[in-house]
Amino acid sequence: MLLIPCPWCGQRDEIEFRYGGAAHVEYPADPETVDDATWARYLFVRPNPKGPLAERWCHSQGCRRWFNIVRDTVTHQIMRSYRMEEAP
Amino acid sequence: MSGSEHPDHLWRNPDPKRSYDVVIVGGGGHGLSTAYYLARNHGITNVAVLERGWLAGGNMARNTTVIRSNYLWDESAAIYEHSMKLWETLAEDLDYDILFSQRGVLNLTHSLHDTREAHRRVYANRLNGIDAEWLTPEEIKEFCPIVNLSPDLRYPVMGASLQRRGGIAKHDYVAWAFARQADAFGVDLVQNCEVTGFDLDGGRVTGVQTSRGPIAAGKVALCAAGHSTVLAAMVGLDLPIQSHPLQALVSELLEPALNCVVLSNAVHVYVSQAHKGELVMGAGIDPFISYAQRGSPHIIEYQLAAAVELFPIFSRAHVVRTWGGIVDVSPDASPIVGLTPIENLFVNCGWGTGGFKATPASGWVYAHTIARGEPHPLNAPFSLDRFARGALIDEHGAAAVAH
Ligand SMILES: Cc1cc2nc3c(=O)[nH]c(=O)nc-3n(C[C@H](O)[C@H](O)[C@H](O)COP(=O)(O)OP(=O)(O)OC[C@H]3O[C@@H](n4cnc5c(N)ncnc54)[C@H](O)[C@@H]3O)c2cc1C
Ligand SMILES: [Zn+2]
Numbered sequence: 001m002l003l004i005p006c007p008w009c010g011q012r013d014e015i016e017f018r019y020g021g022a023a024h025v026e027y028p029a030d031p032e033t034v035d036d037a038t039w040a041r042y043l044f045v046r047p048n049p050k051g052p053l054a055e056r057w058c059h060s061q062g063c064r065r066w067f068n069i070v071r072d073t074v075t076h077q078i079m080r081s082y083r084m085e086e087a088p
Numbered sequence: 089m090s091g092s093e094h095p096d097h098l099w100r101n102p103d104p105k106r107s108y109d110v111v112i113v114g115g116g117g118h119g120l121s122t123a124y125y126l127a128r129n130h131g132i133t134n135v136a137v138l139e140r141g142w143l144a145g146g147n148m149a150r151n152t153t154v155i156r157s158n159y160l161w162d163e164s165a166a167i168y169e170h171s172m173k174l175w176e177t178l179a180e181d182l183d184y185d186i187l188f189s190q191r192g193v194l195n196l197t198h199s200l201h202d203t204r205e206a207h208r209r210v211y212a213n214r215l216n217g218i219d220a221e222w223l224t225p226e227e228i229k230e231f232c233p234i235v236n237l238s239p240d241l242r243y244p245v246m247g248a249s250l251q252r253r254g255g256i257a258k259h260d261y262v263a264w265a266f267a268r269q270a271d272a273f274g275v276d277l278v279q280n281c282e283v284t285g286f287d288l289d290g291g292r293v294t295g296v297q298t299s300r301g302p303i304a305a306g307k308v309a310l311c312a313a314g315h316s317t318v319l320a321a322m323v324g325l326d327l328p329i330q331s332h333p334l335q336a337l338v339s340e341l342l343e344p345a346l347n348c349v350v351l352s353n354a355v356h357v358y359v360s361q362a363h364k365g366e367l368v369m370g371a372g373i374d375p376f377i378s379y380a381q382r383g384s385p386h387i388i389e390y391q392l393a394a395a396v397e398l399f400p401i402f403s404r405a406h407v408v409r410t411w412g413g414i415v416d417v418s419p420d421a422s423p424i425v426g427l428t429p430i431e432n433l434f435v436n437c438g439w440g441t442g443g444f445k446a447t448p449a450s451g452w453v454y455a456h457t458i459a460r461g462e463p464h465p466l467n468a469p470f471s472l473d474r475f476a477r478g479a480l481i482d483e484h485g486a487a488a489v490a491h
């Protein structure tokens with residue numbers, strides 16, 4: 001089980017959280033003009049690196065706020081925890 | 089296997105040659121069956137299977153071996169049923185006893201929605217010529233007496249669908265059987281050989297870089313399960329795949345108690361009793377992306393709580409071993425098998441939590457795709473471009489529990 005640092009509550013067990021997948025996925029700026037391939041990429045393709053990954057978590061059993069962490073997908077080490085409005 | 093003597097080896101352990109007609113990346117079940125069918129069905133034998141570790145040390149050796157073909161949509165039913173038919177003669181085809189046992193796969197339902205979905209799937213299966221039945225709780229009692237049918241359960245059992253032709257096989261024997269026959273055809277099974285890059289000439293792949301030197305290839309076929317996106321990224325190809333840990337566990341050896349495979353999507357249990365006697369159970373995936381080859385203990389705890397409630401007779405059994413594999417999950421819980429935008433580069437991935445049952449068919453259709461340069465009718469719907477076309481094959485219902 002991961003020990004996840006919530007930016008508001010500090011370290012808590014993973015079971016208090018909900019996973020939100022990759023962070024910083026941008027909605028296409030002008031959705032009417034993008035082609036099918038670009039739209040499919042936005043909908044279905046997410047980063048899946050072997051190494052550091054910026055991802056969203058929600059502290060659903062705690063403060064109920066969303067935030068981002070950077071976590072290594074091989075070692076599970078969490079390098080950074082930051083609020084949604086903070087830069088990646 | 090014919091004869092009772094142990095052979096010295098089942099396959100050679102060759103050094104890689106400098107060039108092949110086809111290089112398959114990944115020596116799991118799907119890579120090995122692809123090599124076998126390339127040779128057997130298409131006469132292509134100048135082939136190497138390059139494996140980073142040892143043969144079938146990935147998900148092929150880590151799965152819970154549930155085999156069934158009762159998927160909802162026509163496209164899935166067709167490919168998984170083709171696999172089932174291949175399983176039914178595979179031991180003879182490969183001349184190797186793979187302990188394939190069609191003991192029946194029972195899919196329990198615990199809510200009205202579950203029950204309606206199961207009925208829908210039973211009828212859809214029958215329309216596709218796949219055996220499927222609905223069992224009432226009384227009929228479940230008769231078929232599998234140890235299931236707890238008490239109304240006191242947190243989620244009481246309301247019924248079950250049953251595929252009698254479903255069952256299990258011994259996964260390592262399956263891998264060895266394919267490996268042995270591929271080797272006999274002259275295929276090089278090259279172990280400790282990690283692919284680290286690709287050689288491109290314009291939009292065409294011409295070879296691979298490996299930990300054992302460069303290898304030229306007429307065609308390159310990816311078959312790397314949880315590592316598919318890592319390889320695809322080396323040629324700038326994005327795949328809609330997320331890699332998650334999936335765990336399983338076994339008990340000590342017990343007297344025969346469970347005569348079939350039991351799955352429950354709602355409370356997330358899947359269990360069978362292997363030939364030797366151990367209970368084999370699968371847990372769920374961890375929600376997050378990981379390449380760590382292990383999952384979290386609380387996932388196992390959750391799985392066991394549900395299992396013990398459904399099977400009170402298991403409450404004194406001990407967990408002897410747990411392990412994890414990294415599975416390649418696609419957005420629609422269906423595989424991706426076919427061409428890529430890069431000429432002579434092929435992809436086979438996305439089988440996620442349920443690709444063991446597809447081992448023979450996956451190799452069959454992938455070999456056809458590689459040999460002909462165009463998909464077999466059975467894998468044409470499972471192309472990579474289906475996501476841009478919106479032609480998803482949503483099997484979350486039939487694949488929701490990891491098996
Ligand atoms: C716990 C668990 C339970 C499961 N239960 C079931 C079940 O009951 N029924 C079912 O149908 N399916 C089940 N599955 C899913 C099934 O195991 C997989 O879908 C299937 O095995 C994937 O195909 P494969 O055998 O080719 O994969 P793998 O055996 O994982 O083969 C991929 C190979 O690629 C190699 N590789 C990766 N990168 C490189 C590289 N750069 N160079 C060279 N080689 C590389 C890996 O080392 C690996 O050996 C389960 C999976 C797990 C983990
Ligand atoms: Zn919090």
